[in-house]
Amino acid sequence: MKASRDIVKVDLAEEFRICPQCGYELGFHSSFLRAEAGYRIILICPECGARYDVGWKK
Ligand SMILES: [Zn+2]
Secondary structure, rough: OOOOOOOEEEEOOOOOOOOOOOOOOOOOOEEEEEOOOOOEEEEEOOOOOEEEEEEOOO
């Protein structure tokens, strides 16, 4: 997994389950990235390691 990969911003439609990078279809891991005011919730493809920011914050 490439940890230094850029985080891709995603606009959620009906469902975000398939990785746009590699086509993996079984959903994502999640991680929490510290931001200025709380945390950003980042989705990570378990297959290729692509990271996505879907705009969720804690
Ligand atoms: Zn992927």
